[in-house]
Amino acid sequence: MHEPEALPGGPIAFQGAPGAYSDLACRTVFPGRETLPCTSFEDTFAAVVEARAALAMIPIENSSAGRVADIHHLLPESGLHIIGEHFQRIRHQLLAPAGATLESLSLVRSHEQALSQCRKFLLERRLSPVVHADTAGAAAEVAALGDPTQAAIASSLAANTYGLETLLPDVQDAAHNTTRFIVMAREPRDPEPDAGPAITSFVFRVRSVPASLYKALGGFATNGVNITKLESYIIDDAFTAAQFYADIEGHPEQRLVRLALEELGFFSREVKILGVYPASTFRQQDD
Structure with missing residues (x-):
């Protein structure tokens, strides 16, 4: 991610102590900006909501260790919007x-x-x-x-x-060890539909009927929309309700993406878009 000119000025909040990889990611994407260490992800989100920080840098998944615990539970309730992504090579x-x-x-x-x-x-x-x-x-x-x-x-x-x-140096087991971060802000910053490759992130719950997930996701297949990430997690004590987090390639205002999201909405109890943002050039490395 490269820093857009119109982003709000101010510190970049991250979870961890000074010198953490999240701190390093902040300094890589926003060189020269002050970084604000926070004790927890909840505190990191609160720093932005309360305007003590302009943005938050949040790790969401790692190529070796998988998703970062608790993040998918916290994102929908954070009150913030995803405005960018950054892939940071991790050299332990x-x-x-x-x-x-x-x-x-x-x-x-x-x-x-x-x-x-x-x-x-x-x-x-x-x-x-x-x-x-x-x-x-x-x-x-x-x-x-x-x-x-x-x-x-x-x-x-x-x-x-x-x-x-x-x-x-470099004691990690996998040479490709990389963490994906998302950048979050108080206000959304959706790019124009024709501005280049975009990622749309959202959460949804399917209706409690047979094959509901299959039907909900069918629109992405029939409209040729690529799902790059899909994860589920339980959201109630009875283990009966699941929420799904998804990333897709494309912008909601593009016709095929709009049709796929409409079909998802028909078979879902709730769909909440967390952010629409430019795709990192890191994603093009395997093309």
Whole structure:
């Protein structure tokens, strides 16, 4: 994502401590802007709603570890709109205090997703993983402890932020390790239908009748609209009601997309569009 000229000025909110990968994503997309660390995703959304931040940078899925927990539950109720996306290559660094060596380590702290993305590395080195709330927070704790037996898996930005040494770079198991972020704002910024490739994100609930999901999604097939992401999650304690999150290629004002969404609406109890925004050029790499 490249920063449009007319975006509101102000800090970019993210979940995590300074030096987190979300912080790095903010600085990559919005260089020169102040970043605002928040303790939770709810706090991150609230910072934008309350105008303490102009935008929010939210991780939504990772190529190795899958979707980010809780995000799909929180997005529909955030009161914000998706206005862009950014794909960030994740290069995990093994960080430790001065004096530590690979041989002295026994324990590694990091966020559960980062640990899962380095699972093979940790097993091969026989290092015990310890889950932390976020990668940068783990780096801060390792720096404060100064224990040569403990390290953190975090970003190069975290190494600079907390004065840690990089014992090994790029310790992720998969070379393609990439996190998709979405950028959220108080107001929607729908691009023009003919402005270029677009993504439409929405949530929906199907009616409780046989084959309702099949029928609801049939319009996308018959109209040639590509669904790039579809996930379901339970939204009630009785495990009887499911909500679906979807990303599709195209703009709602384009004829075929409009017809597909109309058919979806006919077979659904509720359809809520979360955002219409330009598709990242990252998506063109496999074309």
